[in-house]
Amino acid sequence: MAGCLDASSVAAVLARMAETRPRVHCLTNTVAQNVTANMLLAFGAIPSMAVHVDEVAGFAQGAGAILINLGTISAEGELAIPKLLEAARDHHKPLVLDPVFVELSPLRRHIAREVLRLPDVVVRGNATEMAALASELDAAERVTRVTTGKVDHIEGKRGALAIAHGHPLMTKVTGLGCASSALVAACCAVETDPVIAAGAALTAFGIAGEIAAAKSAGPGSFAVNLIDALASLDEALLRRHMGERA
Ligand SMILES: Nc1ncnc2c1ncn2[C@@H]1O[C@H](COP(=O)(O)OP(=O)(O)O)[C@@H](O)[C@H]1O
Numbered sequence: 001m002a003g004c005l006d007a008s009s010v011a012a013v014l015a016r017m018a019e020t021r022p023r024v025h026c027l028t029n030t031v032a033q034n035v036t037a038n039m040l041l042a043f044g045a046i047p048s049m050a051v052h053v054d055e056v057a058g059f060a061q062g063a064g065a066i067l068i069n070l071g072t073i074s075a076e077g078e079l080a081i082p083k084l085l086e087a088a089r090d091h092h093k094p095l096v097l098d099p100v101f102v103e104l105s106p107l108r109r110h111i112a113r114e115v116l117r118l119p120d121v122v123v124r125g126n127a128t129e130m131a132a133l134a135s136e137l138d139a140a141e142r143v144t145r146v147t148t149g150k151v152d153h154i155e156g157k158r159g160a161l162a163i164a165h166g167h168p169l170m171t172k173v174t175g176l177g178c179a180s181s182a183l184v185a186a187c188c189a190v191e192t193d194p195v196i197a198a199g200a201a202l203t204a205f206g207i208a209g210e211i212a213a214a215k216s217a218g219p220g221s222f223a224v225n226l227i228d229a230l231a232s233l234d235e236a237l238l239r240r241h242m243g244e245r246a
């Protein structure tokens with residue numbers, strides 16, 4: 001039976017985020033780079049996005065977590081990935097994979113398979129992407145599966161969570177799934193249990209989506225209001241949206 005987090009657990013992760021300000025090194029797609037960087041900053045983390053094979057290892061070794069997003073994977077990006085995997089392995093960095101459109105691309109499936117040779121990877125995707133990777137995920141060691149949608153489902157070594165926060169407008173702005181993967185990575189930098197880290201990230205992001213939607217006329221204003229809402233989160237707001245007494 002999947003559980004959910006309480007406001008104090010989410011607030012504790014956000015407090016560590018504010019205190020630590022982890023840098024998330026993102027090898028991510030050109031569509032979502034800007035929204036990803038802005039959401040990480042609003043969340044209290046620091047984004048970096050270098051890709052060149054001769055410098056990416058240094059960026060990754062000094063980061064709190066690593067994100068690999070396959071959305072616009074290039075030959076240059078593909079060269080950098082082994083360096084990121086080495087950094088994650090040798091320097092014990094949390095690593096999140098976002099297998100964008102893996103269902104459409106044998107190349108992306110191949111790269112996802114290579115990434116999943118590493119143990120303890122956190123994979124965040126939508127239901128189509130996670131279903132397309134089912135056999136690779138089944139074969140991966142100590143993988144944490146994060147499947148987003150109307151309800152986000154998180155399954156890992158230490159349990160399962162279902163997160164029923166968010167708003168349909170979050171599907172109308174490009175890059176918000178990619179951004180959610182980056183927020184999961186940021187939480188993995190300050191919370192050692194990836195199930196709790198992903199639960200905190202998606203609870204916070206979903207509540208920010210609810211707050212932003214209430215004051216938006218459409219997807220354009222929603223995109224801007226979402227950054228403000230994410231930056232405004234505190235325990236009182238979390239409690240209000242999680243139905244807990246202030
Ligand atoms: N129908 C929905 N209602 C509320 N929130 C949603 C809905 N669909 C997706 N979300 C939220 O939107 C964000 C992006 O999820 P999703 O659309 O599944 O990713 P992707 O953009 O990679 O396909 C997640 O935070 C998720 O919780």
Ligand SMILES: Cc1ncsc1CCOP(=O)(O)O
Nearest residue numbers: 029031071174175176177178
């Ligand atoms: C449209 C598109 N094409 C390649 S990456 C990308 C952005 C996908 O963003 P998200 O998965 O967050 O909707």
Ligand SMILES: [Mg+2]
Nearest residue numbers: 100126177178
């Ligand atoms: Mg996506």
